[in-house]
Amino acid sequence: xxTPRLAVVGLGLIGGSFAKAVxxxxxxxxxAGFDADAVQMQRxxxxxxxxxxANSAAEAVQGADVVLLAVPVLATExxxxxxxxxxxxxxxxxxxxxTKQSVLAAVVEVFGRLPPRFIAGHPIAxxxxxxxxxxxxxxxxxxxxxxxxxxxxDAAAQSVVAGLWTATGARVVTMDAARHDAxxxxxxxxxxxxxxxxxxxxxxxxxxxxxxxxxxGGGFRDFTRIASSSPRMWHDIVRANAAxxxxxxxxxxxxxxxxxxxxxxxxxxALATVFENARAVRERHLSxxx
Amino acid sequence: xxTPRLAVVGLGLIGGSFAKAVxxxxxxxxxAGFDADAVQMQRxxxxxxxxxxANSAAEAVQGADVVLLAVPVLATExxxxxxxxxxxxxxxxxxxxxTKQSVLAAVVEVFGRLPPRFIAGHPIAxxxxxxxxxxxxxxxxxxxxxxxxxxxxDAAAQSVVAGLWTATGARVVTMDAARHDAxxxxxxxxxxxxxxxxxxxxxxxxxxxxxxxxxxGGGFRDFTRIASSSPRMWHDIVRANAAxxxxxxxxxxxxxxxxxxxxxxxxxxALATVFENARAVRERHLSxxx
Numbered sequence: 001x002x003t004p005r006l007a008v009v010g011l012g013l014i015g016g017s018f019a020k021a022v023x024x025x026x027x028x029x030x031x032a033g034f035d036a037d038a039v040q041m042q043r044x045x046x047x048x049x050x051x052x053x054a055n056s057a058a059e060a061v062q063g064a065d066v067v068l069l070a071v072p073v074l075a076t077e078x079x080x081x082x083x084x085x086x087x088x089x090x091x092x093x094x095x096x097x098x099t100k101q102s103v104l105a106a107v108v109e110v111f112g113r114l115p116p117r118f119i120a121g122h123p124i125a126x127x128x129x130x131x132x133x134x135x136x137x138x139x140x141x142x143x144x145x146x147x148x149x150x151x152x153x154d155a156a157a158q159s160v161v162a163g164l165w166t167a168t169g170a171r172v173v174t175m176d177a178a179r180h181d182a183x184x185x186x187x188x189x190x191x192x193x194x195x196x197x198x199x200x201x202x203x204x205x206x207x208x209x210x211x212x213x214x215x216x217g218g219g220f221r222d223f224t225r226i227a228s229s230s231p232r233m234w235h236d237i238v239r240a241n242a243a244x245x246x247x248x249x250x251x252x253x254x255x256x257x258x259x260x261x262x263x264x265x266x267x268x269x270a271l272a273t274v275f276e277n278a279r280a281v282r283e284r285h286l287s288x289x290x
Numbered sequence: 291x292x293t294p295r296l297a298v299v300g301l302g303l304i305g306g307s308f309a310k311a312v313x314x315x316x317x318x319x320x321x322a323g324f325d326a327d328a329v330q331m332q333r334x335x336x337x338x339x340x341x342x343x344a345n346s347a348a349e350a351v352q353g354a355d356v357v358l359l360a361v362p363v364l365a366t367e368x369x370x371x372x373x374x375x376x377x378x379x380x381x382x383x384x385x386x387x388x389t390k391q392s393v394l395a396a397v398v399e400v401f402g403r404l405p406p407r408f409i410a411g412h413p414i415a416x417x418x419x420x421x422x423x424x425x426x427x428x429x430x431x432x433x434x435x436x437x438x439x440x441x442x443x444d445a446a447a448q449s450v451v452a453g454l455w456t457a458t459g460a461r462v463v464t465m466d467a468a469r470h471d472a473x474x475x476x477x478x479x480x481x482x483x484x485x486x487x488x489x490x491x492x493x494x495x496x497x498x499x500x501x502x503x504x505x506x507g508g509g510f511r512d513f514t515r516i517a518s519s520s521p522r523m524w525h526d527i528v529r530a531n532a533a534x535x536x537x538x539x540x541x542x543x544x545x546x547x548x549x550x551x552x553x554x555x556x557x558x559x560a561l562a563t564v565f566e567n568a569r570a571v572r573e574r575h576l577s578x579x580x
Contacts, residue, residue, distance in 0.1 A: 124507040143507065179501070186492055187506040191513045193549065198484060199568035201538075201545045202476055211469070213575035216477040217414040217433070219519075222512040223481045227572050229509075231565035239558050246553045248491075253546050255491045259483065260543060263536045268529050275521035278489035282517050285503035 015070030016135025141169030305360030306425025431459030
C-alpha cells in the first residue's frame with residue numbers, strides 16, 4: 001500500500017528516523033517536511049531525509065495523504081493550529097507523542113473533537129541522542145508502536161498508519177490512552193526523571209568534577225544513559241503526564257525512605273530481600289523487553 | 291615478570307576473568323583455584339580457567355607467589371582465616387573488593403595488622419552477570435584498577451600486583467581507601483541500590499507482570515541493567531559501606547522530594563533546570579567514563 005505523499009512535521013530523531021525508514025521500505029512517494037528550527041530542516045533536506053522543505057507546517061501538509069506530527073508533546077497544540085489550514089478532508093493525521101491523553105486533549109482543543117482520521121501513536125523506541133542528525137532508518141525495527149484508538153476512529157485510516165509503522169520493522173499494538181499513560185509513567189517517564197535527578201544530585205557533591213564523575217564506570221554509564229536525553233522533550237512529558245508520574249515518584253520516595261531506614265537499623269535481610277526480588281523480576285521479564 | 295604460581299580464591303566473574311586474562315597474557319605459570327561452591331570450581335577447572343582445583347583455600351594458596359582473593363566483601367574475613375594457614379612469608383596477597391575500608395579492617399582482624407605484602411585492589415569493571423561461566427579475559431581491558439596502598443605497603447609487592455593488572459589491559463591508579471569508598475558510594479553503590487529499589491517498586495504495582503514490564507523499552511533496560519547484578523554481592527557492599535551510601539541516599543531522597551514538590555506546584559522551569567544540568571554534566575564527563 002503506497003502513501004504517495006507523506007508530510008513530517010517536526011524533524012527530530014523520531015520524525016527523521018520515520019522518514020528514513022518508510023523511504024527505505026519503499027512505501028512512500030514524496031516526503032515533505034517542516035521544522036520550526038531551520039537548522040534541523042536544512043539538515044533533513046541536505047541528508048535526503050525529506051524531499052521538500054516547506055515554509056510552514058500548513059504548507060508541508062498540503063496535499064499529503066499522511067501527516068506524521070513529531071514534536072515535543074507540549075508543542076502539539078501549537079503545531080496542530082499551524083498545520084490545520086493545510087489539511088484536507090482526507091488527510092490522515094498521526095503523532096508520536098509519549099503521553100497520549102495530553103495529545104488527545106490538544107487535538108480536541110484545536111479540532112473541537114477527535115477527528116476519525118486522527119490516529120494517536122507512540123513508538124517505543126528512541127535513543128538519548130536527539131536531532132535529525134542522529135536519525136536512522138532502523139530505529140523502530142523490532143520495537144513496538146502503540147496506537148491508542150478513540151471512539152470515532154476511522155478503521156481504514158488506522159490501517160494505513162499501522163501499515164507504515166509495520167514497514168519500519170515495528171510491531172503495532174493498541175491500548176487505551178489512559179492505561180498507556182499510566183504504564184509508561186512507570187516504565188519510561190519515572191526512570192528518566194530518576195536518572196536526571198541522580199546525575200543532578202551527584203553534580204552537587206564536593207569533588208564532583210575532579211573525583212566523582214572521573215571514577216564512574218560501566219554501571220553508571222548505562223544507569224544514566226537516559227539522563228542525556230533531550231531536557232525539553234522530557235520536561236514536556238513530565239508536565240503532560242504529571243499526575244501518574246507524581247504518584248509513582250511518591251511511591252519511589254517512600255520505598256527509598258524505607259530502604260534508608262532498613263540500612264540505618266541494619267536490617268540486612270530486608271535489604272537482601274529487596275535486591276533478590278528486583279533481580280528475579282527483571283530476569284523474568286528481560287526476554288520480553290524490546 | 292612471570293608469576294610462576296597464582297592462586298585465585300573465589301571463582302566468580304572477577305576471579306575467573308582475572309585468571310583468564312593473566313593466562314592469556316602469558317604472565318603466570320600454574321593457576322590454582324578454590325571456591326566454596328563446588329559447581330563454580332568444577333566449571334572453572336573444566337573450562338581451563340584454573341589448572342588445579344584445591345580442596346581448601348589454604349591448599350590453593352600453598353606455594354603461590356600471588357593470591358587473588360575475589361569473594362563478596364563480607365566473606366573476606368572468613369576467607370582470609372581459611373587461606374591463612376597456607377600462606378608463606380613471601381606470598382603476595384591482593385583482593386578485588388568494591389569497598390576498601392571494610393576489607394582493610396578484615397585483614398587487620400585476621401592478621402593483627404596490615405601485612406606489607408597485602409595489596410588492596412578494586413577493578414572498576416564487571417557486568418550484571420555473575421559466576422565463572424560468564425568470565426572472560428577482556429573484562430578489564432581499558433578499565434581502571436584502583437589500589438589503595440596502606441602505610442606499611444611493600445613497594446615491590448605492589449609492583450607485582452600492578453604488573454598483573456596491567457597485563458589484563460587495565461590501567462592502575464592509586465587512591466586513599468576512605469576516599470575510594472566515598473567516591474564509589476556515589477558512582478556505583480548508590481546507583482545499584484536505586485536500580486534495585488526501582489524494579490522492586492515497579493514489581494509491586496497492580497498489573498506489573500501483565501502490563502508494566504511487558505511495556506518496558508530500551509531506556510528501562512539500560513537503567514535497570516545493574517538490578518540484575520548479584521544480590522549477595524551488593525548486599526555485602528551496601529552493608530560494608532553503609533555510612534557513605536546512607537548519607538547519599540538521604541541526599542537523593544531529599545532531591546526527589548524537592549522534585550515531587552516542584553511537579554505538584556507546577557514549577558516547570560525548576561524541573562527543566564534540573565534536567566538541563568544533568569544532561570550537561572553527563573555529556574561533559576562522558577568521554578572520561580571507561
